[in-house]
Every structure is written in structure tokens, then in C-alpha cells.
Amino acid sequence: MSATHPAPEQISMYAFPDDDDRQFAFTLARGLEILRCFLPGEVALGNKDFVERTGLSKATVSRLAYTLSELGYLRHDEAARNYRLGGGVLSMGYPLLASMRIRQIARPFMRELARQVRGSVSLGMRDQSNMVYIESCPRDQRIHALPDVGAVRPILRTAMGRAWLAAVTPQEREVALNRIRIAVPDQWQRYEAQVGQALHDYHQGGVCFSYGDLHKNGYAVATPLCTQVDAEMLVFNCAVAAQSAQGRRLIDDIAPRLVAMVSNVEIAAGLK
Template sequence: MLDPQTTTDKPQGAAASLLNGLTVLEAFSVARRSLLGVTEISELVGLHKSTVSRMLTGLDEAGYVQRDDDTGRYRLGLGMIGLAGPLLAELGVRRAALPHLEELTEATAETAAIAVWNGTNAIVVEQVASPHQVKHSAAIGTRYNKFASSSVRVFLAELPPEETDRLLAGRIVLQEGYRGLEDPAHQRLADVRDHGFAVNDGETTYEEYGISAPVRDYRGAVVGCITASAPRSRVQHQRSQSILRDAVLQAAERVSARLGSRPGEATPVH
């Protein structure tokens, strides 16, 4: 039986309903059966049958469970896929990227990372650090919301103009105040779309050079961003910059291929 809270300071009202609903959903993984009845779930989670029945009705309406018309029993609904989809995508991107991040670091001797977008921030989900003593790196979970960041610009470049406008006006940090749809930031994002990569040449911190390229899935949608970071002093001359750029683009292309993307396939910006 699952162990619902038994302390005297139990959540009340909406919080209690939410926790009960989650407990009911967890019963399906505990039982490891596709179809469960109200009584079975009640016994598994330690909640009264009337409470379970009420929770299941709400979860059914929301699409998180589905009632079988023939038996009256319940199974998990397709709504669970939508709920877990972003997390599954992030984990899939991370697994697909890791060997290619290792190859990128081996080829360039610089730090390689992959980030995902949560709607307002680029978040590092995997990294392979440079073997050099002097290097640029970021802990997994680091969030970036500055326009100067090459990874942030890669993600912004894929958003519809109205969404980009909203973020630049509020959640994304610009070095200077945002000037609306005529702001030069929009042209810079158009350049990222045209070239297929973004460069941070000392814009976030003077000594950092970073270059990022998008990772696409089978739909052509951007689901991640490969970035190579290095001290600017190691990439000052043109050859080092072009080598790093080509390596990042190749890594992003290989990860995209593992996720089912075809060359030249991209979701259009509306």
C-alpha cells in the first residue's frame, strides 16, 4: 500500500486534492497492471473509495486516465504523455548528445555542452569539460537568460516573432533597454537563423568565447543546443574560430540525426 501523509499537519483543500490525485496516478506504476478498478486503487493508496472515485473522474476529464467502457476500470491516459513529454525529450537529447559531446571535446580540447529550453532559459543538461587547466565550464543545471549568450540566441531564433518580442521585453536580459520590434536584437536572431549558429565573443564575460548550434528532432523542431566554450585567448585567430565552429556544427548535425532529423529540415518560424 502506498503511504499517504499521516502527520497531523496534512495539506488541506486544493493542496490535499492535488496530492491525492498524484497518489492515485502512482497506483498504476505500483500495481504494474494496465487496468485498475476503484477498489483496487483504494486499497493500494489507502484512500476511501469515494475519494478515489472522485479523483478518477477529474483525472479522466483531464485526460490523465481513461475509463474502459466495458469493465469500468481505468488505465493511464494519453494526457500523461503530454505531461511527461518535455522531460522525456530532455532526457533523450541528453543521452543522444553525450557521445558527440565527448567527440567534440576530444577534437577541439574545449568544453562541450548541451542545453535545453524551458521557455525562458537555456539550461545545461550535460557537459564534457575541457582537459585544459584554464577553461570555461558550467555546472549541469546552470541557466542562461542573457541575450548575449549564444545558446539563448539559438533558442530565441526559433520562436515566433511575437513570442520573441514578449521575452525580449521582459524575461531575457539585454545589455541595453529593449526598443521593440525595431531593436537590432531581431536582426541578430535573423542572422542566427540564416547562418545556423550563434557566437558569443566576449559578450557575457570578456574572456569567454562560445559558439552554439541547434539540435533538431524528427519534426525539425529545435530541442537542444550544442555549445563549445573556450577562453578567447585560445581562439583569437581566425583558424581556431573556424575549426571550433565547424566542429560544433558537425556535432549538432550528428545529434540531430540520432533524433531523426533530416538535413535541411526545420520547423518554420511563424
């Protein structure tokens, strides 16, 4: 069982379509929601955790967890009577990462910018109401990059997420925001104004900001690639420690450096 119960906004829930959508496989979707219950730092969860976090019945959770363990996506610990993520989850994601050539192309540019601004530079893509990191470079290569590849962060609370919203088409943006309004209404109520400001900032300067919205000691600026890659809008993010003059520095110094870095990545990748 999990030692602590996470805040509701930390759990990524799907906004399922209406029951009359014949193309939607609800059983498959519910099984995937079981896998999404795990959060960073949680080694094992029990059926009670799955029930609380998904709203599914005990019988449904028991059946889904058993099936997922038989397929290798969960591992059942009979002694502890709980489940751990299995190797099938990791192997399923690797082909996606390996196919993203942009990660290898961008990495040296990201490392250099991280060194220059004494911060971290990351690349991410959207996953439901979150952004998921697919590459991350810290300022010091001797220090393990945080957040790591695969980490998820809420769209509304991050510069990366706001830049994604600003870069996609109005139709894509509205679909994403509708899902967010349903899945995490508390986040929408709290950060709706910041999203509006982010859209304004992006149209004015091509970047979006976050001033301590995710971590009070961290500021960030983000900008997307000029075009989609493999049908995905990818966004670069540069985060630095918050200091008294850091907000002005983001606008005057770091934001132009990030935009220039992304332009160099686009050229190297043949995107423009």
C-alpha cells in the same frame, strides 16, 4: 543570511500577467519565486533575503517559506533562522532529466568535439529569461564540467540563448523578449544590438556567437537542433578560452565542427 547580495540581473523574476487573469495562480507563482531566489554558491537565505529579491511583504514571505518547508522544498534551520533548499527541489527535476533521451545520445558526440577544440560543449533549454544546462562535457573528463547540469545563464548574454531566440518562431521570440524586457531591462538595453546581430548570423550560417559577453575570457558558438524535442527547442553550445585569434577560429573552424556534430546527433536520434 546571504553573505553577499547578487546583482539584480542574476535573479530570475517572472513577468506576472495582469491581476484579472483568472487562470493564473498567483500564490503558486510567488511560492516558486521563493525557490528561485537561491543562486549557485548560496547555502542558506533568510526571510529578509526573500523579501528583498521578490518584493513580497514579510508576512507573505513568512507564510510561503513555512509552507515550502512543510512540503520538503525548503529546510528550516531554527538556530540560524534561515532556509536551505530541500530534497524536494532536486527530486522534482530528476524525472525531466531522466526522460530526455537526447542527453544520452548526444553525450559521446559532445565529448569528442570538446576534445577536438579543447573547450566545453553543452546542451541547454530555455527557462524564463535564462538558458538552463541539461548536459555539459568538458575537454578533459578528469575535470568537473563547468557549467554543471542545472546551471542557468542569461539568454541575451550567451550564444546558446541567442541561438534559441533565432531558432524559435517569431511569435515565441517576441513573447520571450517581452518577458526579458520586463524582467531584466538593463540586460535588454545593453545587449539588444547583439541580439539583432545574432539573428543575422543565424540566418546567414545557422549559428550564433558570443565574444566575451558572459565571461571576458570565454568565446562561444551555438546552434539548435533541427526540430523541437518533447516540445522544447534545445541548443548546443561550444565554449573555448578567448585568445588573440580565437574569434576567427570560431567562424572558420569551431562553428562548422559544431554544426556537423549536431547533424550527427540528429541522425542518431532519428530526428532527420
